[in-house]
Amino acid sequence: MDFSFTEEEERFRAEVRRFLKKEVTEELLKDLEERGEVDFSREFTKKLAEKGWLAMSWPKEYGGGGASMMEQLIFGEELGYHHAPSGAHRQGINLIGPCLIVHGTEEQKGKYLRAITRGEVVWCQGFSEPNAGSDLASLQCRAVADGDDYVIDGQKVWTSNAHRADWCHLLTRTDPDAPRHRGISYFLVDMKSPGITIRPLINMLASHDFNEVFLDNVRVPKENMIGEKNQGWYVSQTTLNFERSGIAVPASAKRTLEQLVEYAKETKRNGKPLARDPIIRHKLSEMAVEIEVGRMIAYRVAWMQGKGLIPSYEASMSKLYGTELVKRLGDIGMQIMGLYSQLETGSKWVPLRGRIERAYLFSLGATIAMGTSEIMKNIIAVRGLELPRG
Ligand SMILES: Cc1cc2nc3c(=O)[nH]c(=O)nc-3n(C[C@H](O)[C@H](O)[C@H](O)COP(=O)(O)OP(=O)(O)OC[C@H]3O[C@@H](n4cnc5c(N)ncnc54)[C@H](O)[C@@H]3O)c2cc1C
Incomplete structure (x- = not known):
């Protein structure tokens, strides 16, 4: 068994380490702790973007770095070791970006992907509901077509960073009569849309990280649906070939x-x-x-x-x-x-x-x-x- 990395990979690790030693200082960590935002820093996310590392796992044509699996592993290991904040970009880079790369229209790709790779937009994930967690396919939040829009009604819960996010990617039920997995559609929702109410859920660290999100007649343009109507479940399962070792x-x-x-x-x-x-x-x-x-x-x-x-x-x-x-x-x-x-x-x-x-x-x-x-x-x-x- 040979666990050694190539010289080039070791050089990359050294470069990442130098960067993180300089940027993830004790002062930064202390400041985030005092702000109650231990894992969240838009500024740090922007710095990763400036280095070209934020979307290193994405294909180059979408502003990514096209990095090898080992480079991604090294990067993830160093970020983890240095306790670097990743909350401001995790959803965009790991979840919604890859979905858009595979299923997004050209318009959607143009509108959202570059903003993610530049670290300009914070996304949250509206999947879980009061009665849909492990059994996510039982979700009840409804989206009904109305003119050029869909109108969304329902509740999401445990939505991390909803109070800090610009956009939410969320699953809704668009066909209540279809088999559970086949009646779900996937939307991109502007968090400033009228009808969205965010209520904090304070966790046992006394920290405000996740929320309840209520959607009350929220109008979302039809072009904000990713993939086909009622195919949202399958779209949401998409992952690019980015490192997900949990390192x-x-x-x-x-x-x-x-x-x-x-x-x-x-x-x-x-x-x-x-x-x-x-x-x-x-x-x-x-x-x-x-x-x-x-x-x-x-x-x-x-x-x-x-x-x-x-x-x-x-x-x-x-x-x-x-x-x-x-x-x-x-x-x-x-x-x-x-x-x-x-x-x-x-x-x-x-x-x-x-x-x-x-x-x-x-x-x-x-x-x-x-x-x-x-x-x-x-x-x-x-x-x-x-x-x-x-
Ligand atoms: C820190 C944190 C951040 C989160 N952030 C987000 C977010 O940003 N967006 C989002 O959408 N959701 C988020 N969630 C929600 C998370 O996805 C759900 O909590 C999780 O999927 C479990 O669902 P549940 O809470 O409804 O529990 P349930 O699914 O109701 O489970 C309750 C208990 O039953 C057990 N159980 C359930 N089904 C089975 C089974 N088939 N076999 C054996 N045991 C079972 C579970 O393991 C658990 O112990 C977050 C949760 C946490 C804790």
Whole structure:
């Protein structure tokens, strides 16, 4: 097994590292933490765009970088390790952009793609509803044709960054009588449209990241539909050949572990550094092993994609393992810091500026977003182990 990268790839990694060391400074991270926008920075997204890295996975003809799978992996690993904010571009680059490249009309491509690659537009995703999450095809938000428009009525929930977004890509039901997957259409909606009400949902970090979005007679021009009417489900499943190994998660955990190790070396309890406590040493070692396993699972997914194979349950394994690993890391960090771990960002005595407390609380959501751990296990059971459907 040879895990080495080519010289060119190593040069690229070094360049990305230099850039991130300069741009993702402690001051920037502190500023984002204080603003309650840990993962969100339009300015940083613009800087990635200026470097030509924002859409590095997209084909060149659409303003992308046409990067190889390994370059994408390296880039994702470094962004994750440096805890770089990606909330302002994730939806545009990873989801709606690729859908438009494959299914968009020339007009739609012209209107939206360049704005995404330049980091000028923030997108949010209106998929989940109060009664449609894991079982997304049961969504009820309705779109009815009326003249040159569709009129949309319904509710979306858990919509990350809806309050910061310029546009929303959302799924609606356009044929209530068709089989569930065949009556759905996909729209691009201007978040400034009359009839949209955004209500904050404050998560358990006391942070405002996601929202409820109510759509009340929202008029959307017909040309804002992507793909054919009632084909929205299939359009929404489109992905380009961009890296989706989940590498950012173990990479970010690696940095957090390093910070915990530093903390254990520097902090004394009962006159002895925490780093000499055998239980703490073992917990940290355990995490080092798990992070390495998470990295290997992610590398495997990227390697498969590089070979032109399509990862299915392998990507689910990476998502499941990575996000559950971060949950364990947060838990162990809380145990190591003892009562100090409960202090919040901004408190005088909070260790590591509250990063562990935040990681601990945030980690639960990560096991739910983009498919829950149970759904990932279902996929592994059926596609990986070839068990019958439950
Ligand atoms: C941090 C965060 C950000 C999010 N951002 C967005 C966003 O921007 N846009 C958006 O549209 N949505 C977003 N979501 C919503 C997310 O996609 C849903 O929460 C997720 O799909 C689960 O749906 P649900 O919450 O309705 O739970 P449910 O699907 O109701 O699940 C409830 C429980 O039942 C389990 N369960 C469900 N079905 C099965 C099954 N078949 N087998 C075994 N167990 C099952 C689940 O694992 C879970 O434990 C976000 C969620 C989080 C946590």
